[in-house]
Amino acid sequence: MSDDEVFAALASPVRREVLRILLVGGAQPVQALAEHFEMRRPSLSEHLKVLKDAGLVSEQKQGRFRYYSLEAAPLHDLTEWLSPYEQFWRQKLRGLRDLLDEEDDL
Amino acid sequence: MSDDEVFAALASPVRREVLRILLVGGAQPVQALAEHFEMRRPSLSEHLKVLKDAGLVSEQKQGRFRYYSLEAAPLHDLTEWLSPYEQFWRQKLRGLRDLLDEEDDL
DNA sequence: TTGACGGGTAGGAGATATCCTACCTATGGT
DNA sequence: ACCATAGGTAGGATATCTCCTACCCGTCAA
Numbered sequence: 285m286s287d288d289e290v291f292a293a294l295a296s297p298v299r300r301e302v303l304r305i306l307l308v309g310g311a312q313p314v315q316a317l318a319e320h321f322e323m324r325r326p327s328l329s330e331h332l333k334v335l336k337d338a339g340l341v342s343e344q345k346q347g348r349f350r351y352y353s354l355e356a357a358p359l360h361d362l363t364e365w366l367s368p369y370e371q372f373w374r375q376k377l378r379g380l381r382d383l384l385d386e387e388d389d390l
Numbered sequence: 391m392s393d394d395e396v397f398a399a400l401a402s403p404v405r406r407e408v409l410r411i412l413l414v415g416g417a418q419p420v421q422a423l424a425e426h427f428e429m430r431r432p433s434l435s436e437h438l439k440v441l442k443d444a445g446l447v448s449e450q451k452q453g454r455f456r457y458y459s460l461e462a463a464p465l466h467d468l469t470e471w472l473s474p475y476e477q478f479w480r481q482k483l484r485g486l487r488d489l490l491d492e493e494d495d496l
Numbered sequence: 497t498t499g500a501c502g503g504g505t506a507g508g509a510g511a512t513a514t515c516c517t518a519c520c521t522a523t524g525g526t
Numbered sequence: 527a528c529c530a531t532a533g534g535t536a537g538g539a540t541a542t543c544t545c546c547t548a549c550c551c552g553t554c555a556a
Contacts, residue, residue: 288403295401296544297394307478314503327545329504348502348553356479363472366465372413373462402514420533433515435534454523454532 285339287365290358293338298323299331303340303354311344311353391445393471396464399444404429405437409446409460417450417459 293299298321305320306312318328332352335341339358344351399405404427411426412418424434438458441447445464450457 291397291406292401295397298544300397303475307474315501323544324546325503326505326547330544333504350503354475354478356475356482359472359475360479363469363476366469366472368413369409369460369462369465370469372460373466376462404514421531429514430516431533432517432535436514439534456533 285337285358287361289334289338290340290362293334293340296331296334298328299335299340302328302331302335302352306341306352306354311351313349313351317352391443391464393467395440395444396446396468399440399446402437402440404434405441405446408434408437408441408458412447412458412460417457419455419457423458 301320302317305317314325314329314332317332318325321328332341332343336343336352339355341352342355344353407426408423411423420431420435420438423438424431427434438447442449442458446461447458448461450459
């Protein structure tokens with residue numbers, strides 16, 4: 285739920301891939317997710333726990349299955365975290381464009 | 391430079407704080423950065439190395455000082471990584487809005 | 497009711513991260 | 527030339543991560 289947990293969760297390529305799979309494939313039980321990886325199921329369960337603690341996925345029980353689905357809210361928070369840097373980025377772009385304009389004037 | 395390095399670099403609160411300091415304070419030598427933290431300088435140097443390898447900061451030598459400055463390009467890549475999830479987020483918002491509209495009709 | 501299946505938890509091995517102190521190099525001032 | 531300063535690198539201690547196997551519980555089907 286905290287920024288810290290979200291960033292830490294995203295640091296693992298496995299967990300980012302889980303998010304991608306859930307994005308394109310929708311909610312899925314653990315076994316279906318596990319098919320995409322070469323690790324044992326308990327390891328994937330641990331990754332899912334990290335993602336759940338970070339609020340990036342949620343769990344819906346159905347019989348003996350537990351469907352995991354994407355929760356995009358923390359990722360939305362991430363774009364807010366990024367926005368001041370985006371402005372910095374745009375400033376640099378503008379600076380570059382101005383520089384190029386000056387070159388044109390020569 | 392790779393997505394992997396960028397996400398890994400951002401996983402540390404110390405390194406995110408370095409980026410924030412560079413964003414608001416501009417390019418700075420290591421010592422100035424170190425004043426914001428309670429760790430020893432060599433540890434911060436290691437963090438800076440991680441950030442530099444990820445392309446998030448760059449180094450300009452001036453005499454015996456090395457000014458570190460923010461490089462926003464990888465963060466811009468990050469917003470691109472995020473964009474499909476943003477669309478997912480917007481879809482959920484739209485779904486919620488539609489639901490609320492239905493409620494209004496009752 | 498009993499066995500098979502979905503899936504979480506425990507505990508351990510090995511790898512990696514993060515801090516430290518000690519040490520090295522390079523530059524600048526006297 | 528010499529010493530102080532900026533800052534990187536080496537190597538080690540400890541903590542955390544990531545994987546594993548073994549085991550547990552809950553649910554469905556026969």
